[in-house]
Amino acid sequence: MKSEQKSSADLVKELLGGSVRAAARLITLVEQNDSKVPEIMRQIYPHSGNAYVIGFTGAPGAGKSTLVGKLAKLLDQKGKKVAIIAVDPSSPFTGGALLGDRIRMMEDVGVKKNVFIRSLGSRGEMGGLSEATYRVANVLDAFGKEYIFVETVGTGQAEVEVTKLADSVVVVLSPGMGDEIQTLKAGTMEIGDIVVLNKADQNGADAIASSLQTALHWAVKHDTWTPTLVKTIALKEEGIEELWEKIELHKDHLVNSGQLRIRREKRIRIEICKLMKDKILRYLNKFTGESPVFEQGIKEISIENKNPCQQSEVLLESFLSYLKQGGQG
Amino acid sequence: METKTKKRVLVTKSDQDAHEVSVRYLTQLLRDKGMEVIFTRYAIIDEVVKTAMEEDVDVIAMSFYSSGLMYDTTRLMELLKEQGLKDDIKVIIGGTISDQEKKELLQMGVDDVFMPGMGTLLDVVECVNC
Numbered sequence A: 001m002k003s004e005q006k007s008s009a010d011l012v013k014e015l016l017g018g019s020v021r022a023a024a025r026l027i028t029l030v031e032q033n034d035s036k037v038p039e040i041m042r043q044i045y046p047h048s049g050n051a052y053v054i055g056f057t058g059a060p061g062a063g064k065s066t067l068v069g070k071l072a073k074l075l076d077q078k079g080k081k082v083a084i085i086a087v088d089p090s091s092p093f094t095g096g097a098l099l100g101d102r103i104r105m106m107e108d109v110g111v112k113k114n115v116f117i118r119s120l121g122s123r124g125e126m127g128g129l130s131e132a133t134y135r136v137a138n139v140l141d142a143f144g145k146e147y148i149f150v151e152t153v154g155t156g157q158a159e160v161e162v163t164k165l166a167d168s169v170v171v172v173l174s175p176g177m178g179d180e181i182q183t184l185k186a187g188t189m190e191i192g193d194i195v196v197l198n199k200a201d202q203n204g205a206d207a208i209a210s211s212l213q214t215a216l217h218w219a220v221k222h223d224t225w226t227p228t229l230v231k232t233i234a235l236k237e238e239g240i241e242e243l244w245e246k247i248e249l250h251k252d253h254l255v256n257s258g259q260l261r262i263r264r265e266k267r268i269r270i271e272i273c274k275l276m277k278d279k280i281l282r283y284l285n286k287f288t289g290e291s292p293v294f295e296q297g298i299k300e301i302s303i304e305n306k307n308p309c310q311q312s313e314v315l316l317e318s319f320l321s322y323l324k325q326g327g328q329g
Numbered sequence B: 001m002e003t004k005t006k007k008r009v010l011v012t013k014s015d016q017d018a019h020e021v022s023v024r025y026l027t028q029l030l031r032d033k034g035m036e037v038i039f040t041r042y043a044i045i046d047e048v049v050k051t052a053m054e055e056d057v058d059v060i061a062m063s064f065y066s067s068g069l070m071y072d073t074t075r076l077m078e079l080l081k082e083q084g085l086k087d088d089i090k091v092i093i094g095g096t097i098s099d100q101e102k103k104e105l106l107q108m109g110v111d112d113v114f115m116p117g118m119g120t121l122l123d124v125v126e127c128v129n130c
């Protein structure tokens, strides 16, 4: 057992006081979907809303972790407070995960740097993004981080997922990834706000870059922003400054056009729906687990041969009145 | 829905140490047991404490097949104590370690020591998991 007996109020107080330990513990709690989550969120919410969230997505091996590490180093040098959330897929069978993104980052954001890195397993979420990622970002926001980078493995779907979470989305490609680039060129994929062609040191990079450039003009647009292309060599720290300039331009665009608020409202909508769903499910589990009415309903199906469909309607009515009574009776 | 608590383990080794086969294998075994495994190589041992703290791990498993064992472990245990993490994190060391070194490691608060020929990696997994 860890010294996790601390109340969430104490942990939040320590978080606001700058304790890395408290931040890490709170992240674990919100990620586990602990029953304390609503309480924690209530306490940290007044202190969040200041961070700018940037999502990085793309196929494994494109260089996302390396790139994110270099960018974090640059921002740290500029005196900005940065956190990184690195999401890797969990095994659908065992729930276990190998979280290896830190390896590419530590060199750049080692002990002396003020960059907080947290690795998460996707825990079976479709888009490679754990649902809890939103809440983890909220904790880091309340912790005072100004920029939060979220790295996720892109599987087509994940790009959409990360859009829901991030203010700016950066799609990372590399010349070796023919398929991805073909889809992008075909214009069938909703793409990021910024497209990075990393590994620009590799063969064929220039040709790919120019065809990508053309493709971007035809891309599906979210608003008046035209997605921009940046070439980088993350490994040699080339193009990082330029990438940062582009991200800042996009940020300014979102702020000035009012799009930032719209994007964030989308995010809030998702989070609220999730909270409501969680609460209903919790009550439903309680109802099916302890209500004699429910037990009786099951018996009536098995013994009296009642129709399960009809019976579920009847039980749903009982559940709704059970809900109205605050989960009693 | 409640999500089950997952054990989080930091598996790490010095970047000076070329022997990586067994740690790689260990990370896979741990993952297959349903754990979340953070794998790193460190340049200085202080990084391990930063990582363990940020990742909120339950266990640190370190491997030594070349020099640095006593120096790194001593420093690690010191830092863990300093940060108040000592009681919350289990420390397991594996590699080419003498009996004398093992005794000293246990004395400084390492929870378990594994040497070659002393059982298999599955015993290590067992130890991490309990």
Ligand SMILES: Nc1nc2c(ncn2[C@@H]2O[C@H](COP(=O)(O)OP(=O)(O)O)[C@@H](O)[C@H]2O)c(=O)[nH]1
Pocket (backbone or CB within 6 Å): A058, A059, A060, A061, A062, A063, A064, A065, A066, A067, A101, A104, A198, A199, A200, A201, A202, A232, A233, A234, A235, A236
């Ligand atoms: N040639 C080349 N290799 C790179 C570059 N950036 C990253 N890499 C390498 O690509 C591999 C995958 O990088 P990583 O950051 O882990 O990719 P991720 O899976 O997208 O996070 C590593 O071996 C990196 O060293 C680059 O600009 N050029």
Ligand SMILES: [Mg+2]
Pocket (backbone or CB within 6 Å): A064, A065, A066, A100, A101, A151
């Ligand atoms: Mg990565």
